[in-house]
Structures are given as C-alpha cells and as structure tokens.
Amino acid sequence: MNAPAPRASLSGAAEHYRSVFISDTHLGTRGCRAEFLADFLHRIGCERLYLVGDIIDGWRLRRSWYWDATHDEVLRLILRLARNGTEVTYIPGNHDEMFRAWLPLGLEVAGIHLRPEAVHETADGRRLLVTHGDAFDSVVRYAKLLALLGDWAYTAALVANRWFNAARRRLGYPYWSLSAWLKRQVKGAVKAIDRFESALAGEARRRGLDGVVCGHIHHAEMRQVDGVLYINDGDWVESCTALVEHADGRLELIDWAARNRLSFFAPRRRTRPQVAEAV
Ligand SMILES: [Mn+2]
Numbered sequence: 001m002n003a004p005a006p007r008a009s010l011s012g013a014a015e016h017y018r019s020v021f022i023s024d025t026h027l028g029t030r031g032c033r034a035e036f037l038a039d040f041l042h043r044i045g046c047e048r049l050y051l052v053g054d055i056i057d058g059w060r061l062r063r064s065w066y067w068d069a070t071h072d073e074v075l076r077l078i079l080r081l082a083r084n085g086t087e088v089t090y091i092p093g094n095h096d097e098m099f100r101a102w103l104p105l106g107l108e109v110a111g112i113h114l115r116p117e118a119v120h121e122t123a124d125g126r127r128l129l130v131t132h133g134d135a136f137d138s139v140v141r142y143a144k145l146l147a148l149l150g151d152w153a154y155t156a157a158l159v160a161n162r163w164f165n166a167a168r169r170r171l172g173y174p175y176w177s178l179s180a181w182l183k184r185q186v187k188g189a190v191k192a193i194d195r196f197e198s199a200l201a202g203e204a205r206r207r208g209l210d211g212v213v214c215g216h217i218h219h220a221e222m223r224q225v226d227g228v229l230y231i232n233d234g235d236w237v238e239s240c241t242a243l244v245e246h247a248d249g250r251l252e253l254i255d256w257a258a259r260n261r262l263s264f265f266a267p268r269r270r271t272r273p274q275v276a277e278a279v
Contacts, residue, residue: 016045018123019245023052023132023215024235026095027071031237032057033257034070040242040256041077049078049086050118052215052233053093053132082111089113093132093216119209124249126210128229129203133214136199193219197232201225213243222253 022040026032082088090112092099099114107114117131161178168176196217204212211229220234220241231251234241240257256262 014043014045016247017244018046018247018249019048019050019120020044020046021050021052021130021213021231021233021243022055022236023093023233024054024218024237025074026054026057026235026237027074028057028065028067029237030066032066032071033236033240034068034074036240036256036262037236038070038073038077039260039262040240041074041081044244046081046086046244048120049081049088050120050130050213051078051088051090051112052130052213053091053134054095054215054235055090055093057095058098078112079110087113089115089118089130091115091117091130091132094134094137120213122245122249122251123247126229126249128231129200129207129209129212131200131203131212131214133196133200133216133232136196136203137216193217197221197223197225197230201228201230204228204230220253220255222251 022037025034025037027034078088088111090099092103092114100116102114103116117129120128120130122128164178165175168174200212200214204210205226205228209228211231213231213233215233215235217232218235218238219232220239221230221232222243223230229251231243231253233243234253234255239255240262242254242256244252244254246252
C-alpha cells in the first residue's frame with residue numbers, strides 16, 4: 001500500500017508522544033470528523049496507539065454507511081503508524097462490537113492487536129485500565145444528551161424556544177419552556193456522567209490499578225475520582241480530543257480542533273488548506 005501523499009500541515013513538525021489514546025471516531029458515519037482526525041494522525045508519532053472503541057461504526061454499517069477519501073486516509077495513517085513500529089491496540093466498543101467475535105482468536109491484523117481491554121503502564125509506573133466503557137452502560141442514561149448539548153446548542157435552543165412559544169401563543173397554546181426542560185435533562189445527564197465515572201474508577205480500584213482510560217460517552221475528562229485517576233479521551237464527532245502520554249509519563253488531554261483553530265463549520269469534505277484559502 002502506498003503511503004498517503006504528503007500534504008501541507010497546518011503548522012509545525014510532527015509531535016512525538018510515548019502513547020496516544022483515541023476513541024469514538026465513528027468512521028463510517030457522516031458525523032466523523034475524519035478530516036481533523038487525519039490531520040492529527042499525520043502530525044503525531046507515538047510508540048503506542050490505543051484505539052479505545054467505536055472506531056468503525058458497525059451499527060451504521062448495517063443501515064446507512066458513509067465513507068469518503070478522508071475515512072480511507074484515517075485507516076491508511078493508522079496502518080502506516082503500525083508499519084513504522086507503533087504498537088497499535090484496538091479495543092472494540094459497542095459500535096464496533098462485530099470485532100468482539102474475533103477476540104478469542106487473539107487476532108493481529110497488519111500489526112494491529114485486537115484486545116478486549118488493556119492495562120497500560122505509564123513511563124512513571126502508573127497502571128491504567130484501558131476499556132471502552134459501554135460495559136457500564138446500565139449506570140448511564142442521559143450521558144449522550146449532555147454530549148449533544150454543547151454550550152452553543154443550548155444557546156440555540158433558547159432562541160428556538162422563543163420562536164416555538166411565539167407560535168404556540170398564536171395557536172392558543174400555553175407557554176412551554178423548552179429551556180427548563182433542557183435544564184432538567186442536562187441535570188440528569190450530569191448525574192449520569194458522575195455515575196459512569198464512579199463506576200469506571202471503581203473498577204480500576206477493585207483491580208488494584210491507578211486509573212482508567214475510557215471513551216463511550218463523548219465527554220473528555222481527566223480527574224481524580226475516589227482516589228483513582230479517571231480519564232475519558234473524548235471523541236472525534238462532537239469534539240476532536242485525544243489523550244497523550246509524554247516521554248516522562250505526564251498525561252495530557254488534547255483538544256485538536258481548539259488547538260489548531262479548526263472550524264466545525266468548515267466543509268465536511270476535506271479541502272487542502274491552501275485550496276480552502278483560495279476559495
Ligand atoms: Mn460507545
């Protein structure tokens with residue numbers, strides 16, 4: 001397979017990390033920010049890459065399937081990392097659970113190791129459970145909703161609420177507060193995320209580990225939960241986040257879109273930066 005053609009990077013040279021963790025990329029759906037992900041993978045090097053579930057969206061595969069050149073490029077870049085010596089571990093999630101059927105075989109394809117979960121040891125000796133997190137779904141009901149409701153979505157909802165109630169008034173219906181309803185939902189969502197975080201931290205503690213790295217709820221986070229380090233590496237749909245480990249074991253959450261001032265309103269199909277500027 002040919003290496004992807006070189007393309008202009010937005011800034012600077014490749015950054016090298018000891019380990020990189022990404023999840024919830026949902027390749028195969030329109031929601032996947034494949035162009036940002038390809039840009040990220042293009043500009044990093046790492047000794048270990050953990051794919052922490054929901055990488056390829058198999059649920060959607062059965063219904064509507066979306067794939068374009070940027071999705072191809074993401075796969076090519078992952079394979080290229082594996083070929084160049086990065087130890088790639090693929091831990092399936094609930095959207096790519098079709099791969100779970102292969103787990104008993106201890107499958108390794110093109111240098112990518114398929115595992116149900118992993119224990120990662122950082123350079124400074126901390127041991128972290130790496131798992132997608134959907135096994136703890138029973139404690140989460142509203143988590144997805146919070147992820148959907150970013151600040152801007154909430155603001156937009158308030159505007160929509162004014163129009164909505166203006167229409168209701170004209171039709172003779174009483175006022176109904178969308179914003180109050182959303183607030184109640186978000187409160188529920190915050191509680192659900194708390195439960196998810198406690199459940200995962202609890203699992204790490206039970207196993208005598210120092211922390212956990214997971215994904216699933218599309219909500220990047222790094223904090224101590226009951227004496228255990230809880231890290232969620234986020235997603236590449238609603239945000240573009242990754243967890244990186246520096247050479248000395250320091251862990252950092254990276255918001256790739258914010259760091260590179262990438263606009264979520266940019267065209268979905270990738271245009272090279274120089275082309276985008278010319279348009
Ligand atoms: Mn998931």
